[in-house]
Amino acid sequence: MAELPVLIGLLLATAAGTAAALSREPVHQALVLSVLGLALALLFTLLQAPDVALSQLAVGTVLTPLMVLLSVRKVRRRPREESPADGRGEEG
Amino acid sequence: MNKAVRLWVLGVGCAGVAVLFAGAFRRLPEFGGSHHPYGARAVAAALHRHTANVVSSVNFDQRSFDTLGEQAILFGAVLGTVVVLRQAKDERRVPPEPAVVAPTVRGYALVSLPLTLLVGLYVVAHGQLSPGGGFQGGLVVATALHLLYVAVDYRALERLRPVPVFALADAFGDAAYLLLGLAVLVAGASFLGNVLPLGTFNTLASGGIVPLLNAAIGIEVAAAAVVLLAQFLDQALELVPRDGEHR
Amino acid sequence: MNGRRTERGRIRRRERPAQPPYAQRPLFHRETRTVNLLPFFCAGWLFLVGCYALATSRNLIHAVGALAVCQSSTYVLLLAVGYRSGGTAPVFSDVPPGARPVVDPVVQALTLTDVVVGATVTALLLALVVQIAKRHGTVDPDELRELRG
Amino acid sequence: MNGWLAAACLLLVLGLGPALCGAVVGPVRSRLLAQNVATVLAALVLLLASPGYDRPAYLDTALVLAVLGPAGTLVYERLLAEDLPRGTPWPGLARGASWASVAVVPPVVVPVCFAVAPGRTTVKVLVIGALLVAGSAVCGRALAKAPRTAAGEGSGG
Amino acid sequence: MTAERVLPLLVAVPLLGAALLVGAGRWLPRYTADVFGLLVSGGTGALAVVELVGARGEPGPVEWVAGWRPEGGSGVGIVLVGDGAGLGLAALISALVTAALVYSRRFFDEPPPGQAGAFPALLLLFQAGMCGFVLTGDLFNAFVFFELMGVIAYALTGYRVEEARAVQGALTFGFVNSLGGYATLLGIGLLYARTGELGFAQIGAALDAAAGGGDALVTTGFALVATGLLVKAAAVPFHFWLPDAHSVAPTPVCMLLSGVMVELGVYGIARLYWATFAGPGGVSAADAHWVLLVQGVSTAVLGAVMCWQQRHLKRLLAFSTIAHTGLFLTALSALTPEAATGVGVYLVAHAGVKAALFGCVGVLLDRFGSVDERELHGRGRELRFVGVLFALGGLALAGLPPFGTALGKALCEEAAGPGATVLFVAVSAVTGAAVLRTAAGVFLGAGQPPAGPPHFAPRAAVRGEGKEQRPGASERRGADEFGTSDGHDTASGPEQEGEPETTGSGEEPETAGPVTRAPDSMLVATTALLAGGLAVGCVPALWPHLAHAADGLSDHSAYLAAVFGSPETPPASAAPSWRVSGVLLDLLATLLALVLARTAPRITAGTRRAAWARPLRRLHSGHVGDYVACTVAGMALLGLLLR
Numbered sequence A: 001m002a003e004l005p006v007l008i009g010l011l012l013a014t015a016a017g018t019a020a021a022l023s024r025e026p027v028h029q030a031l032v033l034s035v036l037g038l039a040l041a042l043l044f045t046l047l048q049a050p051d052v053a054l055s056q057l058a059v060g061t062v063l064t065p066l067m068v069l070l071s072v073r074k075v076r077r078r079p080r081e082e083s084p085a086d087g088r089g090e091e092g
Numbered sequence B: 001m002n003k004a005v006r007l008w009v010l011g012v013g014c015a016g017v018a019v020l021f022a023g024a025f026r027r028l029p030e031f032g033g034s035h036h037p038y039g040a041r042a043v044a045a046a047l048h049r050h051t052a053n054v055v056s057s058v059n060f061d062q063r064s065f066d067t068l069g070e071q072a073i074l075f076g077a078v079l080g081t082v083v084v085l086r087q088a089k090d091e092r093r094v095p096p097e098p099a100v101v102a103p104t105v106r107g108y109a110l111v112s113l114p115l116t117l118l119v120g121l122y123v124v125a126h127g128q129l130s131p132g133g134g135f136q137g138g139l140v141v142a143t144a145l146h147l148l149y150v151a152v153d154y155r156a157l158e159r160l161r162p163v164p165v166f167a168l169a170d171a172f173g174d175a176a177y178l179l180l181g182l183a184v185l186v187a188g189a190s191f192l193g194n195v196l197p198l199g200t201f202n203t204l205a206s207g208g209i210v211p212l213l214n215a216a217i218g219i220e221v222a223a224a225a226v227v228l229l230a231q232f233l234d235q236a237l238e239l240v241p242r243d244g245e246h247r
Numbered sequence C: 001m002n003g004r005r006t007e008r009g010r011i012r013r014r015e016r017p018a019q020p021p022y023a024q025r026p027l028f029h030r031e032t033r034t035v036n037l038l039p040f041f042c043a044g045w046l047f048l049v050g051c052y053a054l055a056t057s058r059n060l061i062h063a064v065g066a067l068a069v070c071q072s073s074t075y076v077l078l079l080a081v082g083y084r085s086g087g088t089a090p091v092f093s094d095v096p097p098g099a100r101p102v103v104d105p106v107v108q109a110l111t112l113t114d115v116v117v118g119a120t121v122t123a124l125l126l127a128l129v130v131q132i133a134k135r136h137g138t139v140d141p142d143e144l145r146e147l148r149g
Numbered sequence D: 001m002n003g004w005l006a007a008a009c010l011l012l013v014l015g016l017g018p019a020l021c022g023a024v025v026g027p028v029r030s031r032l033l034a035q036n037v038a039t040v041l042a043a044l045v046l047l048l049a050s051p052g053y054d055r056p057a058y059l060d061t062a063l064v065l066a067v068l069g070p071a072g073t074l075v076y077e078r079l080l081a082e083d084l085p086r087g088t089p090w091p092g093l094a095r096g097a098s099w100a101s102v103a104v105v106p107p108v109v110v111p112v113c114f115a116v117a118p119g120r121t122t123v124k125v126l127v128i129g130a131l132l133v134a135g136s137a138v139c140g141r142a143l144a145k146a147p148r149t150a151a152g153e154g155s156g157g
Numbered sequence E: 001m002t003a004e005r006v007l008p009l010l011v012a013v014p015l016l017g018a019a020l021l022v023g024a025g026r027w028l029p030r031y032t033a034d035v036f037g038l039l040v041s042g043g044t045g046a047l048a049v050v051e052l053v054g055a056r057g058e059p060g061p062v063e064w065v066a067g068w069r070p071e072g073g074s075g076v077g078i079v080l081v082g083d084g085a086g087l088g089l090a091a092l093i094s095a096l097v098t099a100a101l102v103y104s105r106r107f108f109d110e111p112p113p114g115q116a117g118a119f120p121a122l123l124l125l126f127q128a129g130m131c132g133f134v135l136t137g138d139l140f141n142a143f144v145f146f147e148l149m150g151v152i153a154y155a156l157t158g159y160r161v162e163e164a165r166a167v168q169g170a171l172t173f174g175f176v177n178s179l180g181g182y183a184t185l186l187g188i189g190l191l192y193a194r195t196g197e198l199g200f201a202q203i204g205a206a207l208d209a210a211a212g213g214g215d216a217l218v219t220t221g222f223a224l225v226a227t228g229l230l231v232k233a234a235a236v237p238f239h240f241w242l243p244d245a246h247s248v249a250p251t252p253v254c255m256l257l258s259g260v261m262v263e264l265g266v267y268g269i270a271r272l273y274w275a276t277f278a279g280p281g282g283v284s285a286a287d288a289h290w291v292l293l294v295q296g297v298s299t300a301v302l303g304a305v306m307c308w309q310q311r312h313l314k315r316l317l318a319f320s321t322i323a324h325t326g327l328f329l330t331a332l333s334a335l336t337p338e339a340a341t342g343v344g345v346y347l348v349a350h351a352g353v354k355a356a357l358f359g360c361v362g363v364l365l366d367r368f369g370s371v372d373e374r375e376l377h378g379r380g381r382e383l384r385f386v387g388v389l390f391a392l393g394g395l396a397l398a399g400l401p402p403f404g405t406a407l408g409k410a411l412c413e414e415a416a417g418p419g420a421t422v423l424f425v426a427v428s429a430v431t432g433a434a435v436l437r438t439a440a441g442v443f444l445g446a447g448q449p450p451a452g453p454p455h456f457a458p459r460a461a462v463r464g465e466g467k468e469q470r471p472g473a474s475e476r477r478g479a480d481e482f483g484t485s486d487g488h489d490t491a492s493g494p495e496q497e498g499e500p501e502t503t504g505s506g507e508e509p510e511t512a513g514p515v516t517r518a519p520d521s522m523l524v525a526t527t528a529l530l531a532g533g534l535a536v537g538c539v540p541a542l543w544p545h546l547a548h549a550a551d552g553l554s555d556h557s558a559y560l561a562a563v564f565g566s567p568e569t570p571p572a573s574a575a576p577s578w579r580v581s582g583v584l585l586d587l588l589a590t591l592l593a594l595v596l597a598r599t600a601p602r603i604t605a606g607t608r609r610a611a612w613a614r615p616l617r618r619l620h621s622g623h624v625g626d627y628v629a630c631t632v633a634g635m636a637l638l639g640l641l642l643r
Helices: A004-022 A026-046 A050-077 B003-026 B037-048 B054-062 B064-084 B103-125 B134-151 B154-160 B163-186 B209-237 C034-055 C060-082 C105-136 D003-024 D028-052 D056-079 D091-103 D105-115 D120-144 E009-023 E030-054 E084-106 E118-135 E139-157 E164-195 E200-209 E216-233 E241-248 E251-277 E285-309 E313-332 E337-368 E384-398 E404-416 E418-444 E471-476 E478-482 E520-538 E542-553 E556-563 E580-606 E611-619 E624-642
Strands: B091-093 B239-241 E062-064 E079-081
Touching: A004 A026, A004 C034, A004 C060, A004 D003, A026 A050, A026 C060, A026 D003, A026 D028, A026 D056, A050 B134, A050 B209, A050 C060, A050 C105, A050 D056, B003 C034, B003 E216, B003 E624, B037 B054, B037 C105, B054 B064, B054 B209, B054 C105, B064 B163, B064 B209, B064 C105, B064 E009, B064 E118, B064 E139, B103 B134, B103 B209, B103 D056, B103 D120, B134 B154, B134 B209, B134 D056, B154 B209, B163 B209, B163 E009, B209 C105, C034 C060, C034 E164, C034 E624, C060 C105, C060 E164, C105 E139, C105 E164, D003 D028, D003 D105, D028 D056, D028 D091, D028 D105, D028 D120, D056 D120, D091 D105, D091 D120, D105 D120, E009 E030, E009 E118, E030 E084, E030 E118, E079 E556, E084 E118, E084 E251, E084 E337, E084 E520, E084 E542, E118 E139, E118 E251, E139 E164, E139 E200, E139 E216, E139 E241, E139 E251, E164 E200, E164 E216, E164 E241, E164 E624, E200 E251, E200 E556, E216 E251, E216 E285, E216 E624, E241 E251, E241 E313, E251 E285, E251 E313, E251 E337, E251 E542, E251 E556, E285 E313, E285 E418, E285 E611, E285 E624, E313 E337, E313 E404, E313 E418, E337 E384, E337 E404, E337 E520, E337 E542, E384 E404, E384 E418, E384 E520, E384 E580, E404 E418, E404 E520, E404 E580, E418 E580, E542 E556
Parallel strands: none
Antiparallel strands: B091 B239, E062 E079
16 A cells, blocks of 8 residues: 555545636635645655645745735726626626 | 537547547556656766756756746746736826734734745755755745735835846846856857866755756746736736726 | 566566566556556546636636646646656655665656746736736626627 | 555545535635645645655755745735635634644644654754644634724725 | 857847846837847847758757767757758748847837837747747757747737737637647657657657557657647647737737747647657558648638638738648648648748738738728728738739749649649638738729728627727727717628627727838838748749758658767758649639639628628637637547547
């Protein structure tokens, strides 16, 4: 069972990736992408690649989430079309 | 095409690609096999050049032309983002609102800022020895600067990190990498060749040109990340449409 | 290539004749266990689920995230290709060189380059999405009316 | 497959799995808590990997995550100020989870301290442990409290 | 400083120029930044030509970067191969970038604050990426330069951020090309797993050494790597990004995208097949022939049909580029050195002619603020010289001797056989006719003016509400007195109802304001490019070089020998030359184009446009999801074709 950690890391990364892809709302996706970054960093360490794990951590913990959230904030700051027909209320 | 057709096309495409993958993955060498000829040659070449971290040796010595292209991508993407997110004619710049920050968060962030900076510099400096290198260390240093945004607010960050200086540092790091290669070429060896004294194995100055290229990439990545985040922070916190109401 | 199997349950250790490095493997290797192919299928799955999410996305920021998931499939495949069971990281700052088998360093260099490329492409696409939101007033690809025909 | 890796697998299955589920369901505040817990547990797994694979060099990864992890959570908390007021349906579970993540750090860090070579590496492990405890506590508190600003006025200048 | 050592400079010099431009951007006046950019790109072009001429006859310089020469047949370094094809394309790239820099002298009234050198720096980075892609002999290095080209092209396409279309076109371009790039990387991972090598030649040698032909892994590796290259080459069904990107990009960027970047995809496919997969262990010749033929014919036909339907001039030229990519792939499917020579001549000449056509359209855009064929009807009479250039460009596309495109087309028809000849004549006739039709309509006012007042519909409003004009746009456009009609494109023509259509109206001129007369920097660049296209057909001295380049490209064993250090000169095939049969076919195609252009205004002005083509037009919906779905379907199709 020497490959068990790699196996678990792999399943975790795949689950996180699937969750990140399928969560439609950008804020929720940003959070799950952050967890995906963590899962990938763990998988890389279990696959004996600390350099790649470091770069994934450096990119995935602060840089990408900050960019995504600032984009969401900029996009959300523009109110959706004020046309009266738009009764869907606050859109994510 | 409407949604149904698109789903159909996508379904057929994904099924076909899945079959393609299955056929190929079954014929791959088994996972965890011990046959890595290129890897063995790379380890031998790295040890020959007294570089302890073989990945850094591959990145900055054996396949340094890849890293040349890679840092050009980073430089080009940051320049592209600066161009795409520039202030348009119908926008104006407003000072960002001050933020109220809980004292514990402020304290923690201000304490961890120098520590993060130290860790980042450590990772860059030991690039050719322990895991890490110019890319990873540069990003950690850039993140350290943005802890100031988390600790205080964007106005404080803007005062302490003038974007033009970092844009210059970005260009300097990029040019330094190229000038190092050209210097070696002028000195008679081939472009980006590792002709500097190799130093003793597993010491800070070992690896000949690797630590220098590492430092150049570290400067460029740190500056590039700061400029990149500056564009997004400006867009989100400062630029508003000129005609006042949020059109 | 004597594929030294790890001590895995009842798999009996079998000395395989040393084949020339690129010898054509028998088409269906009897001992290929599904657990052996899991990393590659995970990579393939991540690529396809990323493409599905990208194609059916109703929010361009979500689409950029889906593209990042597609890219993570390339990390998994590259590192799975370079893995060696029982091998350690190819960094000799704390272990003497040659003492332990090492994992393939070249794929790690490739993946490292790919991670940083991914970050930069994500940044540029997010910048374009911000500008689309500014000019179109929406980030839903179904509502973008330009460039038809 | 020594004891350290077994502990790491345990942490992966019993800790990170539920943290991922927590990050997928529920309101933003509980998802953010789950992300914070995931960060701490990931750092612990990285910490366990060092003695597990007998590689002191792997501590750098744990150190970088211990330093950057809380910063990421604080960035989320700062920029999602508008989404947080919706509160958590199970406040007890959220607070319990954040305290659990802080509580699980010492029982992992202390054995690792003894396992690694004395001197510089032990100091590094202790620094990582301290950072994890401090970061997780600060993030836990920042999330658990009521939103600092009135719901209407968007903060985060 | 031998010829080998200087090869990496072709990439390093433009990069250094871009770094200096950005670094000194704050203090450089606009003029010096442009001149510096010109010097750097011109210098790189000169270096490429010197290396090309220096290596005539025997195979070009081969450089292992950083001195990592292989020992015993295997090494760790990256190889740069300066053979005829690589250096020739590097020279073509540098020439086009220089022309684009000259063309954009009066462009973009306000560069980003403090970044006078941003646009020239981006063009230099684009040149470095493309030069790197054509010179590298390493597959992963090619992926890195593929991504560099892509990232810069997304930023350049979305340069005019105030334009709603530009940012949407740039984003779809970004998504589709990035997806293609990641597919390529998956393919590289598979090939690395099987062969343990990363170079074109090294993988080829390893595949040949393995006993038995290529199995499913090798064909899947080829399909995945080819996906990225076919996305870049805009072959059907990966082509959707190209018309969107071209109809929004600034004109000098369109010149580069259509002139040479798309052609690099075709070069990439040729290099990938001949250097790596042409040996016994690779993809069988029959499979490769079949894939290239199917892709080529479908791309050529779709490009021609859609080109004829367009009224947006840049989009029309974009579909003409797709049609010509189809022709290149069809000719390549013959897999012979003669076919490679024909494609080489056609590609180089097409680059000059297409870039010149885009230059003319740019002048129209800056003079009238519109690139819509119906809206500009008869208003181009005052730009007589531009009209002549535009008509000559159309004739060159149709294949009028002595243009290089005619010579290339004749060679390709000869190499590709009778079936393809019909396709070549038809497609070049239709695309040439489309350009000639617009030339006649815009510059001569031929055919009846479109029924009713030329409408000025602002771009289709979102969900029906009128979108108020941006403050800057309306008062600047001179011809606004026709009044703007609100809502969707409810132009007068009945077939306009809900018709998926991108009109060229309401565009922003790219210079500070509408120019009174065509700026001379634009005319100089456009004329030089067209002259380049003509020179390829008229200057016999170029032909041996093109033949030598094609031989080097299309010879598997010679490439492997050159890389592994024992260069053997490939058997020199005869230099291309004009033949009577080729000239006759060219004249036939040109005649066909003229007849079609002559009768066309009566066909399209009043009656409904071809109804059968409406589903095809609806397919180009500008929706990212559709394009990604088609890309994935294309990958599956490639896998099916190779099974």
